[in-house]
Amino acid sequence: MSLGIVIVSHVPEIALGVQRLVEQVAKDVSVTIAGGTDEQQVGTSMAKIMKAFDQNTADEILAFYDLGSAKMNLEMAIEMSEKTVHLYDTALIESAYTAASLLQAAVPLTDVEAQLAPLKIK
Amino acid sequence: MLTVENTVAWIDQFADQIEAKQSYLSELDTPIGDADHGGNMVRGLVAVKAALNPAPADLTKVFQATAMALISKVGGASGPLYGTAFLEMAKQSKTDTDLETLLAAALAGIEKRGGATTGDKTLIDVWAPVVSAVQAGKLTQAVVDDAVASTEPMVAKKGRASYLGERSVGHLDPGAVSSGYLFTALLATEGIL
Numbered sequence: 001m002s003l004g005i006v007i008v009s010h011v012p013e014i015a016l017g018v019q020r021l022v023e024q025v026a027k028d029v030s031v032t033i034a035g036g037t038d039e040q041q042v043g044t045s046m047a048k049i050m051k052a053f054d055q056n057t058a059d060e061i062l063a064f065y066d067l068g069s070a071k072m073n074l075e076m077a078i079e080m081s082e083k084t085v086h087l088y089d090t091a092l093i094e095s096a097y098t099a100a101s102l103l104q105a106a107v108p109l110t111d112v113e114a115q116l117a118p119l120k121i122k
Numbered sequence: 123m124l125t126v127e128n129t130v131a132w133i134d135q136f137a138d139q140i141e142a143k144q145s146y147l148s149e150l151d152t153p154i155g156d157a158d159h160g161g162n163m164v165r166g167l168v169a170v171k172a173a174l175n176p177a178p179a180d181l182t183k184v185f186q187a188t189a190m191a192l193i194s195k196v197g198g199a200s201g202p203l204y205g206t207a208f209l210e211m212a213k214q215s216k217t218d219t220d221l222e223t224l225l226a227a228a229l230a231g232i233e234k235r236g237g238a239t240t241g242d243k244t245l246i247d248v249w250a251p252v253v254s255a256v257q258a259g260k261l262t263q264a265v266v267d268d269a270v271a272s273t274e275p276m277v278a279k280k281g282r283a284s285y286l287g288e289r290s291v292g293h294l295d296p297g298a299v300s301s302g303y304l305f306t307a308l309l310a311t312e313g314i315l
């Protein structure tokens with residue numbers, strides 16, 4: 001079973017930037033993003049999140065987000081998606097980077113989650 | 123009792139009020155937020171009005187169309203929150219059309235979606251007392267106004283205002299104010315209460 005990463009940010013450029021950062025250490029991990037609203041404004045879009053889930057080639061997804069309202073749209077997208085998505089209330093950049101490094105090294109999910117636990121900030 | 127006609131009239135009236143108060147809502151969102159609540163809500167409700175014209179065939183579809191427009195167009199936290207509220211009313215309306223049951227389901231949905239409770243300085247501080255008043259058959263404009271005003275001295279615990287901590291005191295919560303308009307429109311719509 002493969003694990004992928006979805007990054008959700010209020011700002012398109014933040015999502016792109018985090019993707020760029022983590023892909024450097026995880027060239028074999030599917031990393032897809034949902035940044036900003038449908039109009040590329042600051043905010044989040046459930047449709048964009050659904051698309052990031054669909055585009056992700058992994059069987060299961062680890063999702064990371066920046067601020068609280070991104071979580072609400074993420075949870076709605078998770079309820080509507082067929083894929084299994086694990087959602088983390090952790091510091092976005094550090095935890096996405098941690099997960100990416102570990103997934104590239106084929107570390108199992110339970111061990112990845114153990115390393116994410118201390119990064120919980122919300 | 124809720125019908126397609128009076129529910130569409132209620133939501134249209136809410137939309138008109140939001141459009142009229144767009145800049146005030148964003149002003150409220152400036153000291154304790156990111157100044158977009160008016161714009162967010164207008165974007166959503168313009169889409170809602172379009173989705174309700176012509177009126178959907180039944181009450182469930184009225185609530186569904188409203189929810190989907192809000193979820194896809196609002197952009198801010200208020201989108202999933204109001205969207206979930208209307209989605210829960212859509213679900214509940216399949217078994218009954220009682221306003222109090224529908225509003226209670228909506229409130230439970232908002233609480234679940236945002237993880238906030240009464241006293242956190244959010245729109246829940248308007249929804250909770252209004253739902254209780256409707257259940258007691260005692261909803262008045264004063265109940266709505268008092269609920270909105272109650273958010274001013276509160277410390278924000280959820281949403282963007284929470285990053286300000288104690289400094290959020292002394293400001294009305296923008297989402298509470300927009301929810302106040304929803305219930306003012308409800309009171310003003312003939313034949314619902």
Ligand SMILES: Nc1ncnc2c1ncn2[C@@H]1O[C@H](COP(=O)(O)OP(=O)(O)O)[C@@H](O)[C@H]1O
Binds near residue numbers: 232280296
């Ligand atoms: N977790 C939450 N639970 C309940 N209501 C919330 C929550 N987060 C934010 N709100 C409400 O949303 C309003 C802000 O909406 P808006 O400005 O449109 O979104 P954003 O905060 O994303 O910019 C707040 O005034 C508050 O009433």
Ligand SMILES: [Mg+2]
Binds near residue numbers: 155
């Ligand atoms: Mg805002």
